[in-house]
Amino acid sequence: MQTLNFRHTASRRLPGKKDKAIIGVVASGNLEVLLERVLPEAACEVVIATPIRGYDETWKAVVADFVERCSPGGLRISINDGGARPDTVYLRLVQGSSLMETK
Amino acid sequence: MMEDVATSSTASWFQATARQRVAGLLDPNSFVEFLEPSERVQSPHLQLFDLPAAFDDGVVIGCGKLHGKDVFVAAQEGQFMGGTFAEVSGAKLVGLVRAARDHKNLPQTVLLLMDSGGVRLQEGNAGELAVAELMRAIVQARCAGVAVIALVGGRAGAFGGAGLTTATCSRIAVSEQGRIAVSGPEVIETNKGVEEFDASDKALVWSTDGGKTRRLLGGADAFAEDSMEAFRTVAKTLMAKVPVLDLTTMRAEHERLAARQERLGACDDAVSMWRVLGIEAPETIRDMNSKDFTALANSMKESNHDAR
Numbered sequence: 001m002q003t004l005n006f007r008h009t010a011s012r013r014l015p016g017k018k019d020k021a022i023i024g025v026v027a028s029g030n031l032e033v034l035l036e037r038v039l040p041e042a043a044c045e046v047v048i049a050t051p052i053r054g055y056d057e058t059w060k061a062v063v064a065d066f067v068e069r070c071s072p073g074g075l076r077i078s079i080n081d082g083g084a085r086p087d088t089v090y091l092r093l094v095q096g097s098s099l100m101e102t103k
Numbered sequence: 104m105m106e107d108v109a110t111s112s113t114a115s116w117f118q119a120t121a122r123q124r125v126a127g128l129l130d131p132n133s134f135v136e137f138l139e140p141s142e143r144v145q146s147p148h149l150q151l152f153d154l155p156a157a158f159d160d161g162v163v164i165g166c167g168k169l170h171g172k173d174v175f176v177a178a179q180e181g182q183f184m185g186g187t188f189a190e191v192s193g194a195k196l197v198g199l200v201r202a203a204r205d206h207k208n209l210p211q212t213v214l215l216l217m218d219s220g221g222v223r224l225q226e227g228n229a230g231e232l233a234v235a236e237l238m239r240a241i242v243q244a245r246c247a248g249v250a251v252i253a254l255v256g257g258r259a260g261a262f263g264g265a266g267l268t269t270a271t272c273s274r275i276a277v278s279e280q281g282r283i284a285v286s287g288p289e290v291i292e293t294n295k296g297v298e299e300f301d302a303s304d305k306a307l308v309w310s311t312d313g314g315k316t317r318r319l320l321g322g323a324d325a326f327a328e329d330s331m332e333a334f335r336t337v338a339k340t341l342m343a344k345v346p347v348l349d350l351t352t353m354r355a356e357h358e359r360l361a362a363r364q365e366r367l368g369a370c371d372d373a374v375s376m377w378r379v380l381g382i383e384a385p386e387t388i389r390d391m392n393s394k395d396f397t398a399l400a401n402s403m404k405e406s407n408h409d410a411r
Contacts, residue, residue, distance in 0.1 A: 001153055001154075022122070022140045025121075025182045026156070026157045026182075026184075027183060032140075034141065034158055049156070050155070078158070080155045
């Protein structure tokens with residue numbers, strides 16, 4: 001298993017009151033994303049556990065894109081990956097962040 | 104947790120994840136999860152095999168309401184490692200059933216949303232033990248008056264330990280897509296040869312293990328269409344009245360199974376069994392819609408028997 005850890009400073013706190021959410025399933029080509037509102041306002045941390053090695057740069061780019069678009073300030077995001085493609089990862093991150101925005 | 108099309112009343116049970124099934128089955132916003140993902144009660148073993156863990160180890164447990172009645176619910180995630188029984192996922196199921204067994208003030212109905220190929224091979228011994236403990240807990244809970252209802256309609260079906268667990272329940276509901284058996288089609292083909300059972304022949308697989316044949320043989324007590332609403336309705340009906348589990352029921356069950364072996368033992372496929380059961384045009388069963396099929400199954404003696 002490879003563990004990756006990315007820290008970002010988001011431009012704002014993610015709106016909404018939900019304190020945690022989970023989306024996706026650990027399955028072939030899929031992943032689960034657990035989002036927890038446990039960090040200070042603008043901080044965002046993404047922790048990834050993946051059995052597929054060597055895609056550090058791809059993960060880094062997808063996470064950076066997501067933070068840029070959704071500004072998930074305050075969230076710690078934990079991922080269990082089942083070998084998902086970058087577009088699936090991005091989709092789940094956006095779905096997860098919109099779940100956190102519900103009241 | 105999610106309010107979207109995947110949990111609406113017409114959404115497919117077969118396509119849904121374990122969490123979506125729980126959300127679609129129970130009354131809106133009534134579900135309270137035990138050992139939720141953020142507690143990270145996950146498999147300590149998978150890392151050894153360089154395999155990813157899941158935050159809930161593939162089983163969602165908790166309590167909620169179904170048509171206003173308090174229930175315990177457990178759902179296996181068939182997409183995560185085949186919904187398998189392992190140390191953590193098994194302990195979650197066993198703990199839930201034991202809680203209902205031991206505490207009369209807790210919900211006395213347990214809904215098991217089965218979706219599993221059986222024991223997780225990477226945690227084989229723990230998984231086998233979990234199945235044995237779960238079956239024992241279900242029998243003890245039933246003797247204590249708890250209704251344990253199995254709902255089968257997921258992609259993985261209910262095979263191996265999940266098939267055995269299902270058979271131990273007070274009542275079983277199955278959809279056409281749902282399958283209940285012990286050895287899976289590929290296991291039979293591998294051990295006995297393709298002449299015995301061709302696992303690539305989907306029509307054969309479903310006519311042998313699938314929901315319709317299970318219902319007609321009395322291996323399931325109710326047939327559900329593949330939707331959240333259908334499973335909600337069927338679960339409500341089944342949990343309203345369950346048979347008593349006692350020696351008389353067990354004896355009746357043994358007699359019935361012996362008679363079934365005698366009556367159907369010579370049949371070599373599902374259609375010939377349906378014919379022996381007295382169905383006039385057994386070849387039409389496969390394409391029959393849910394409404395007609397439910398009416399047919401409900402009219403048959405073999406399908407409706409407390410001794411399963």
